[in-house]
Structure formats: C-alpha cells, structure tokens
Amino acid sequence: MIFSKVTDLIGNTPVIQLPLTQADSRLYIKVEKNNPGGSMKDRMARNMIVAALKSGRIQPGGTIVESSSGNTGIGLALASIEFGLKFIAVVDHHAAQDKISIMQALGAEIRYVKGDYGENEVAVIERQRMAAEIASEISGAVFMNQSDNAANAGGYADLVREIVHQIGRVDAWVGCVGTGGSITGIAHGLKIHNPDTVTIAVEPEGSIVFGKPGKPYYQSGTGTPKGDTVGLVLDYSCIDYGEQVSDACAFETARYLARRFGLLVGGSTGGAIYKALELIGKGIIKGNVALVIADGGEKYLHTIFNEEWLKERDLTAPEIWDQLDNWFASSAILECKS
Template identity: 35%
Template sequence: MGADAGSGGPVYDSVLDAVGATPLVQLHRVVPAGGAPVWVKTEWANPGGSVKDRAALNMVLDAERSGALRPGGTIVEGTSGNTGIGLAMVAAARGYRAVFVVPDRTTTEKIALLRAYGAEVVPTPGLVPREDPRHVQRLAARIAADTDGGWLADQYANPANPAAHATGTGPEIWAQTGGRITHLVAGAGTGGTLTGAGSHLRSLGVQVVAADPESSRYGGGDGSPYYVEAVGHYLHPLTDSDDWPAVYDPAVAHRTERVGDGESLRTLRRLAREEGLLVGGSAGLAVAAALRVSAEAGPNGLVVAVLPDSGRIYLSKYFDDDWLTTLGFLDAGPGAAGGGDPLVRDVLEPDAPGLTVAPATATVAELRELLEPCDPLATVPVVAPRRTGETTWSAPDVLGTVSVGALAGLSPGDRIGAHAGPPPVTVGHGEYRAAADARLDAAGVAPHDPVLVLVDGRAVALRAREWLSRPGPR
C-alpha cells in the first residue's frame, strides 16, 4: 500500500495502489452565466487512464478472493477499450495473461494501448446482433470457456463493477465537495459508475442525472449507432431482445439528459481549447449534460460530472478535423483543402423535411406505394429497420441504395434488402465542395453514383455525385 512521502506526494508499493483518489477540477469558461458551479471528476488521472481502472482492479481482486481467477490464469473480456486497458494493466502488474475482444470501431489508440500492456487483441464486428457468435460478449465468453484457467471479467454482470464506485468514486466525491454536491452527472456504458456512485450519493440527498447519447436505448432512443464511444446502449435491429447490463440500475438516476453526438463532440473540443482539459467523447457528453443541469440549478447548486477518460486515445477521431468534417460534425476551416470554394450544403438544394428511406425488410409492393408518384431515376437509401419511429438515420444504418426504376422488374413480394446496391459514399455538409469532389474522384465514384450527405453523422440527403459539380454561391 501507499506510504506518505511528505510534501512530495504518496509513494506506492504497486501501480495498482494509485487507482482512485482522482482530483476534482472546477470549470470556468464553458459554464453558463448564473449557473451552478461545475466540477469534473478527472478519471483519466487513474494510472491506466480511465474510470474503468476502478472496476478492473475490484473485479480482479474479487475473483482472486473467490478462487475464480487463479495464479497463472488468463483474464478475458469483451470491451470497447477502457475496461480492457484497466484489466491489461492489472494483469501485467499481477502476472496474468490477458485476451480482449474489441469491436472494430474501437480507436487505434486503444488497441495500441492494449497491446502495449502485452494483451492479445481479438477484433470482431461491432454492429452485429447479440445472438451472433461474433458479438463482442459472446465471443469473449467462448474464448474464456475454451481457455485453460480462463476467467471472464464480465463487466456487464459482475457486481464488483458498481461496488468499486459505491465504495470509492461516490464517497470520494462527497468528501471532496465537503458534502456540498447537489447534482451528479454521469454517463452509463455498463452502468457501473452511475449505479455505484449514484446510489451512494443519492442516499445522501444528491440528484443523480444520467447523460445518454440521443439514440441510446437507455434514454428512450431508437438504439441506432452513434459516434460517442464507451457510453449508452446500442441495439442492433436484428437482436431478439433488448437486454440491458445486469449491473445497471436505471432507477438510481432521477432523470436522463439525452445529448446528440454533435453537442457532445463540440463540447469536448471546447473543453480542450477553453479549459485546457483534453477528454474523450463520453466526457464531452457528461459535460454537455452538466452544463444544462448547471443552468437549471442556479448559483446555489454544485454539479459534479464524471469524466471517464482522456482525449489522448481519441486523437484520430474527435480531434481530427478531417474526420469530423467528412462526417458533418464540423465545417472545414479556411486553411483546409478547397478553401474559398462553396461548402457542400451551399450547392445542395433544400429538401422536404425528413429523408425518404426504404427499410430493408419492406417488400417491393410496399415501397412502390410509399414512393408513388416518384421520379423513376431517383435512388432511395435502404436502411436497417428499427422497432421505434425515427426521423434521422445514422450513416452505419444505411445499408445500401435501390433505384426506383429498378422496382419495375421485381416481384411485388421481394424484400428490398435483397436488391440493394452497396452502401453509398458519404460527404459532410460542411466540407468544401472541391475537397469532397477530389476525395470522391480518388475513390472512383462515378458521376451518377449515389452520395449520402451527413449532418452530425446522420443522413440528410442522397444525391447523384454530379451535383457536386454544379455552380454554387461564392
């Protein structure tokens, strides 16, 4: 355990003793005028770089005590990155082998960190039904069962996950604020942080607010894909049942703040440039929600938001201007390629509200009825069907396209999905037209090929590639 080294700070026997006791930092420039102070729990100060270090260590210690994990064993987990990184750090410090199954949408930085700790990484498709054997959790469970000495951490059902926050994170925040905290804001991935820290602080009279991506099922969204990693609940349209993590208790939160990807990502960039805090997407989500809570609570409140990780593992995404611009989250800057040319949205004629789409499960007869009358040369996006009504579609939801004219030769009972072409290429509405045109040229996109236009990662229009060459305002 740690020993006090006087004014120089603590000295630890092991890196694992440094888990927890993370600082609170007050925000200044992004907080709304007249709002409650907002303090943030800087969980990237944990030695593995995220809030998941707490759960990882507690789960391993609990498994050692119970005998589920024995000396020389192998730690196995399905993870989007941070829990795996925490477990990899613990495995290295305590002499275990580690194998992690990660979805293919995980950042390259996270995968590199897992391998840096000596862990084996098994990539798998991220957007598959829960029943698919390639699903992150199913594949991890199978590897653990097939590995001699394998132990599945199972952060989604392991009670040691929320327990780490009920005995650590929650009491720390109460002590650090001197009991003055009025609101806790935290996102839910597995739900361990919100459930554990939230239950402790709620018992002391604190209002608990869950921050959730707008399309996440936790807050009542349609379950479609979103771009903020490691938080919320995605539901594949072909999954039979909407099963939530066993460790997540939704009754802990008094309410949920649903935040769109664009607001979350622009907030995290403001934190870097206005507060000097380089944080990840789920932290941007939590602060965006906390700023709303601050405005409501007024100057007598004290809002604490849990910031799960650092932006250093998202440099190739959330802090990459090109990545954000091509997905429609950001307008191209004056120094970007094509500067001075119109933006894509400048040459895109206005659409009627909503984007006409064809669910992949719809029949040809149903689509004909939906589209009549319609230009036979028109092309329609084919999308993954969902259980609830939606008004916008995430780019990964667009499975392909179908030409209206091609319907004439098909049987009325045929499913549209069977006749869809490949997914269309995408452009962001804030790209310079010339830069987008050059990018599509390099990709070999023909003039009549369909192009999907994105705003905040969601489809707003489908056009033939040739419209990019039309004159626009200058």
C-alpha cells in the same frame, strides 16, 4: 508518498472547478483520466479481478477474457500484471486504435470480432458472444462480463468517498451510462451521503438504455446499441433523469474544453458536460454539480479532435460553441482567449 506498484496510483484524482454564469451553481469535474490507465475504469477493472480472486473464480496464473471498447480493457491489463494473470481483450472496429495499442503495450492479447458493421455501429453483442466462447475454450479462463458483474458497480466506492471529501455536499451528479456500473455505483454511494442528490445518466442519441429508438452513434465506450440488452448491473431506481446527447454536441464540447480551458477530454465526457450545463441553464439542477473526466482526449486525437474526420461525417456544429460561451463565465472565457 512512494508506491510499490502502478495500481497503487489508482484513485485520489484531483478536482477542477470551471466557472459558470449561473450564480447558484458550481461545476466540479473529477479528473479521472489521471488514473494510470487513463480512465475511471481502472477502479472497477481492478475491483472485478480482486473479487474474482477472492471468490475463487480466477486462480493464480489464470486467464481473463473481456469484451471492451478499450478503457476497461486497459484497466484489466494493468491489474492482470499486478496479479500475474493473462488477459485477452475482444474488441471491434469502434474501439479507438490508441486504446488497442495501449492494451497491446501492456501485454494484452487482442482478438477482433468479424462481421460487416458500419463505422458508427458498435458490435457489442458479437464481442460478448466471442469473449464468452473464448473463455469456455481455455482451461482456467474467466469471462469477466462487466455488464452483469456486481463488482463493476462496487469498484466506485472510493471515488464516492473522494468526491464527498473534496467538495462536500453533492447536489447533482451527471454521468455517462454504458454498462451501468459507474452510474449505479456512484449514484447509490452519493445518495447514502445525501438522499437529495439528483442523479442524471447520459447516453448517446441512438442508445436504448432509456427506451428510445436505437440508431448508430460514434461516441465510444458509452450507451447500449440497438439489438443489445441493458446490463444487469444497471439499477434504474438510483437514476433520477435519463438524458440523451448527440455526437455533435458531445464532440464539439470536448473540442471547446480543449481550446478554452486546456482540458483534453473524451467524447462521452464532452456529452456529459454539455448535458450538465444544459440542465443547470434550465434550472433543473443547481448547487454543487459534479461529474468526471471519464477518460482523456489524448485517445481520440485522430477522430474527434481531427477537423477532417468530423467534417467527413457531418459531426461539426460551430453554433454549440456560442451556447457554451453563454454557459461559462465570460471573464474566464476572455482570459482564456487572450
């Protein structure tokens, strides 16, 4: 097929199956980093803009303002080009520099929040406040507010249709939870196809989505930090299990997948895959287990794929590789090592 614009490339991403030692389970990973902006957020970003245009919230030539750790911002930058809109991204120090550079390359204006924040603290509250303020000061501007935007969750309907077509019955879905848009939209959609689908939402240790004590964390674009409020778009009723994963487990899993299978995935995806494997190993989920590569590791080469960066922050845990070896089929591991 030949397409006429880059946003036509959103969706229809491939699925890869990784071999497991558990004979009663299969692990399917949908490669959402193949979207043009490099993440699953391309889907919902465009959907939010289309919904706002249809409702009249945004007029042709208008300005979109959004708080983003990067991936949603990249998706909004792409869709803004398609619809002739201006885009202002409000970011903090927690956003990967490569993501900011991509937004700038796509024509986005970048505004940085100010404040004394630790390296592992996410300034979401200040980002959102600043984004709302900027939008209020510009004629024709709209703060997209992805955390409370219903079109966020609605942007994943096609992903659900695709994964069901690709693998058939989905017995369990494991996904990261940040604003709650992806886990809510996907979980609701999958349960329509199969009410028995078990849905697991994974947040970083230190996130407050499921009521546990908050603390700083390094995983980017996922979770809700201490002091912030969980977005209105998150529907807890469609989530069967809420799980937490440490930065070390998430990052070591991402590094393992790169070395063993040639898959470059981001840190939050590493955490989701670790939890999926752990729950399969405990027999909590089985059958066709599916998840996504939310974004690619190419955006984190200077952080989670940098040995020195990890050691300086005490984020290395080589014993996790032994556990991962036990969960993945040994024949595949030997083949990849040879």
